[in-house]
Amino acid sequence: MSMTSSLPPLTNRQRLVAHARALFAERGFEGVSVDEIAAAAGLTKGAVYYQFKDKTDLFRAACEAVLADVRDRVETASMGHSAHHLDEIVIGGDRLYDAYDAPDARRLLLVDGLTVLGVDGWIALQEPVGVGLIAHALSHLADERLIEPDVVPALAHLLFGAFVQGALRIAASSDPQAAGVEVRRATRTLTQALLSGAGAPLKETQWLPLP
Amino acid sequence: MSMTSSLPPLTNRQRLVAHARALFAERGFEGVSVDEIAAAAGLTKGAVYYQFKDKTDLFRAACEAVLADVRDRVETASMGHSAHHLDEIVIGGDRLYDAYDAPDARRLLLVDGLTVLGVDGWIALQEPVGVGLIAHALSHLADERLIEPDVVPALAHLLFGAFVQGALRIAASSDPQAAGVEVRRATRTLTQALLSGAGAPLKETQWLPLP
DNA sequence: ATGAGGATCATACCATGAGTATGACGTCAA
């Protein structure tokens, strides 16, 4: 069904990334050998190590390819739907779950990415897209004084973590359909709570002193 | 400082787990060889593969050892502090961050665990402790009708994901001290919003139809 | 044209490490 538009006919580097993406999505980073990826692209290991520094570098390139698709899906889908600023955090959230429904996004970005790229690499990868989209939505809540503006970066990161676990919970469920609505409901409970402006007062040290 | 109470003098299996835990915490699952772990325990590879099925099995045992300590730290610390039921979600949250401050908890449970054990294994590992504690706290909110009872399991999982990313954000920061208070503040914004009872009304499909 | 030089990739090779097979050593019961 996919139009397989090969204009121009794809450079070898792109073909390596494409096959790496497919194989990594199927059997994970450790489950696929470099020779196998090269063979799938009709090449050998020499081509891989000329184009990429090491196996991790190839994995990173595959991650960025997946992430580009995720960004496209989320942005185009949320385009025109946000009647009000405040809706986009719940609408965009559903689109995020849709995007993370793809096997390659799950395996590369959510499962293997953290271990392979390390904590810093993982955060650097997710910041522009996943975290960034949430931060953008939260900034509108901060404009309306529903939350404090200076908690937006960290809060976006936390919410992104919630989305990650939500996607994994759906993936691990024996009934992904039912788990999908369950997780989306729980996510709305979370975002709805933010939208109510309950985070605004925040009398410092009302609960416990911060160390 | 740790009392190193060796009574009885530790079986070889326990010593393997202990050294595996330390080495995995230092250089990760892929960064440590089985021979190295065996040598650190004064043994050889044969002992490892007699006691454990494979390297992953040893890693799982190390994870459970770390997790036992996490549970102890969180439970004993939150013991007697929760004047009201509703406090424990924010108090216990701070204790969770404290527990995930340890290098072994970070590396084994938060970074390597997901990839090594797989999604199902990882969830099965975290469910009894991390997710379970949050679910317990949330159940009290459900008793007070602050949230719907049937969203508790999924919501606990989501909040646990937020804690995971919070801990990772602290770990990756160049100033963990400052990042610690930043993340804890953001976490309280989240939990405080739940405590306000904003999740209760939840008019179905007010925003979007669930698929 | 032609040869120099670089870009791109294949081939051969090495080192490491997970997993297996098998044997050695002990203990204990009969």
Place this chain on the structure above:
DNA sequence: TTGACGTCATACTCATGGTATGATCCTCAT
């Protein structure tokens, strides 16, 4: 004593990441 079993060491295989080096092709100046 001996035989069975639990525990571990040793020796081996095999897959794989990475490197070194050589082959091929394209480009371009002379």
